[in-house]
Amino acid sequence: MERVTSKEECRQALSQARREHKTIALVPTMGALHEGHLSLVRAACKRADYTVVSIFVNPTQFGEGEDFGAYPRDIVHDLELLAAEGVDLLFTPTTDVMYGRDSQVTVDPGPLAMRWEGEVRPGHFNGVATVVAKLMNIVRPDVAFFGEKDFQQLRIVEQMSRDLDLCVNIVPCPIIRERDGVAMSSRNAYLSPEERFQALALCEALEVAAAALAWGERSADAIVALMAAEVAKRPLAELDYAALVDSVTLEPVQTVDMPVRAILAARVGTTRLIDNAALVPPVK
Numbered sequence: 143m144e145r146v147t148s149k150e151e152c153r154q155a156l157s158q159a160r161r162e163h164k165t166i167a168l169v170p171t172m173g174a175l176h177e178g179h180l181s182l183v184r185a186a187c188k189r190a191d192y193t194v195v196s197i198f199v200n201p202t203q204f205g206e207g208e209d210f211g212a213y214p215r216d217i218v219h220d221l222e223l224l225a226a227e228g229v230d231l232l233f234t235p236t237t238d239v240m241y242g243r244d245s246q247v248t249v250d251p252g253p254l255a256m257r258w259e260g261e262v263r264p265g266h267f268n269g270v271a272t273v274v275a276k277l278m279n280i281v282r283p284d285v286a287f288f289g290e291k292d293f294q295q296l297r298i299v300e301q302m303s304r305d306l307d308l309c310v311n312i313v314p315c316p317i318i319r320e321r322d323g324v325a326m327s328s329r330n331a332y333l334s335p336e337e338r339f340q341a342l343a344l345c346e347a348l349e350v351a352a353a354a355l356a357w358g359e360r361s362a363d364a365i366v367a368l369m370a371a372e373v374a375k376r377p378l379a380e381l382d383y384a385a386l387v388d389s390v391t392l393e394p395v396q397t398v399d400m401p402v403r404a405i406l407a408a409r410v411g412t413t414r415l416i417d418n419a420a421l422v423p424p425v426k
């Protein structure tokens with residue numbers, strides 16, 4: 143695996159692959175890699191001839207008082223993991239390389255970014271959309287892989303690729319869970335053992351939602367109330383939001399009469415976690 147840190151080196155490294163008409167995949171990450179990231183990398187290596195992974199903890203997607211400084215970083219371990227997966231190119235730019243000194247233009251991700259995470263973390267998705275657009279312009283991949291764990295981010299990236307004619311096929315990859323059901327996330331590293339246990343609140347709320355749907359409940363309000371009650375059983379977990387949304391528009395639905403997405407965010411101790419699941423009503 144070749145590692146490059148500048149945009150020029152990255153473009154240069156890719157030129158040979160492009161000359162050979164290889165399919166190029168991009169897996170953008172912020173490092174501190176876990177099995178969730180590796181599942182994206184494996185999907186990319188399987189699908190494309192040449193796989194690029196980027197590791198960049200993007201400051202513009204962290205708000206004031208968020209965990210940019212504390213965000214887990216472990217480049218040595220990340221390098222070992224990626225080399226073992228057969229990644230072709232690792233791009234690890236610094237903030238200076240990525241943004242230069244007088245960067246001014248950003249991407250406005252539009253209505254999809256207004257609600258949910260966008261409401262709680264103003265500017266977050268502008269930062270995400272901007273850095274993903276930049277990475278796509280640097281790497282110019284044919285395909286890019288994003289986890290469903292960050293479902294709103296995935297939808298925004300899909301929309302951006304289409305609306306800005308980036309010509310990148312966005313491949314969604316399923317959430318990877320720990321054995322007990324907690325969704326894998328770099329932020330799980332912040333949890334104390336007791337908080338880690340109480341983080342089960344999120345996936346349990348999703349299980350309750352699926353069970354309610356299976357019993358015949360179709361009212362979104364009723365299902366959301368059950369999700370909130372499930373989270374409330376864990377004293378260290380404080381619900382930010384829970385909702386059933388249209389999987390494309392991310393707008394709340396009233397009735398579950400077609401497949402929807404159950405989404406929620408909760409603070410467990412001082413750590414904010416998100417999770418989601420597809421809810422598919424049984425055929426009558």
Ligand code: PAF
Pocket residue numbers: 170171172198200203270273274292295
């Ligand atoms: O999901 C992430 O790790 C980040 O938001 C991304 C897509 C790498 C952009 O910085």
